[in-house]
Amino acid sequence: MSTARAGTGKSATGAADRKSGHEQPEIVAPRSGERPLHPVPDSHRRCNSCGQVVTDRPTGLIERWHWDELAAEEVARSRGIGNSIALIMIDLDRFKDVNDNYGHLAGDTILRGVADVIRETTREGDLACRYGGSAGDEFIVLLPESGLEEALAVAERIRRGISDMSVTAKVTRDMSATIEGQTASMGVATYCLGDLAELDLEDLMLDADVSLRAAKRHGRDRICVANVDVTGDHSHRNRADRRMATWSRFRRLRSV
Template identity: 45%
Template sequence: MATVRMGLPVDHGSLRLHDESAPSRCGSCAQPVGAWATDRLTGLLGRWGWDDQAPATYRRAQRRWEQVALLMIDLDRFKKINDEYGHPAGDVVLSDVAAVLTAHTRPTDLVCRHGGDEFLVLLPRTTGGEAAMVADRILRGIRALQTEITTNDGYHVTLHGQTASIGVASHVPTADDTLIDLVRDTDAALQRAKRGGRARVQVHDPSAFAAERKADSAALHHLLALQDLMSSDQLPQVLVALSDGAKNAEELLSILGPKVILTLERLQDNGFVLRRAARYELTAAAREWITDVLPAVAAWTNRHHGLVH
């Protein structure tokens, strides 16, 4: 939602963009760190700072047999703000969201802008229930924001009603657990929050995650089978064949062959899973297929499903 007005330049007060001349402080992280570890826009930990501090915090919980929780926060439809009002407006929203995260976390928590509109919060000595309450407060804080921005056309706009999807996971790490496991579980919860309609907190459910992983494995198997059927120099031809609506089904079948067609059809119901697959440890070639081929696969299978029997 947005309220538009013309007037004097907007003063963002304490929520203005990060002042690079000010001392570096990574949001609510455990200790001040160098500029290399800090996200310059929000003042929170950046990706490098997270990679430096989060594993140590996790290992500390592991040594002490203490519960640790993770929040993964993704702003809903944030791209629309950048597209409609410009990237400087999006930057102001990100800074305001960072202020909400800082206000609702402790000095011992690690708060990170991990990239784009995704934030991570690592909460040591925190149960899943406690983490869910923190996430709910953050969700309400983001929704209550009144963010004043200036559009590229010079209009002053107050943005309100921003929402977020938040995934929550926690565990007492055993000797065999890793931070990657906790991130994986939290990401699974975040994806369920998005599928459930966004603007909500979703706590990780191990049983539901196991079922999703089974579907993931099947979809990835089909994707890699498709990759094996083709050499890399066939990719442009495949993309043209899939996206050219003028081609009839027989022509596509002659270009791709029946094995490839069958594999494409098996992928029909797994587009969501495969878009997530970039988060798994896949080869660069597999990620290329996910990025370049899946949209064309989805469009083609919607038109020609059942061509090969």
């Protein structure tokens, strides 16, 4: 059970919430609190080739619409050379409670902390963005040249990093609070050469999203993965049959 702290004293709100049985994350300065993201001139934040804004201001990760282009190119590249590829979709559990109880600036601090965790647990060349618009608390990480085991290892490092996160944020002009105990639910999807012959980035995102929803339904703070293994000889099947085979495998979603 997590609580909010201001200095060394417990807040009355936090105590009342514990008595009512309502779980809330706590707050403590994420590493980004010590390394604030400085505003970057807009002219320096756009891709020279496509003109899209390159970075998401609150987190410093790739901006969503630029990520769409980069990720689609990476899926096409993987298809061309026969590499497997994986995608992790991350949703912060009960994040609205942070904004409602401690303020939106505290919520931004949590988002920056999560972005730091993702940067520290992924490789150069992996593509991470914040998903869901300006107030989004979802993140996506595309992992080129990664199979299921590699993707699950990365997802677990991210999940553990978020749950261990401790962040400090101002909740009023005179008071700071410590937030701890934030958790995340994750969905993982992987494709290899047989899948990539017919499936694209949108299919990969849809499959990861189905897995994410299963993780939320099964209690949050967990990783679910769909075993979408359609790499055999399916030359006699049309696309609709193949998608039906994929969906049937979602009935065997694994929680790890």
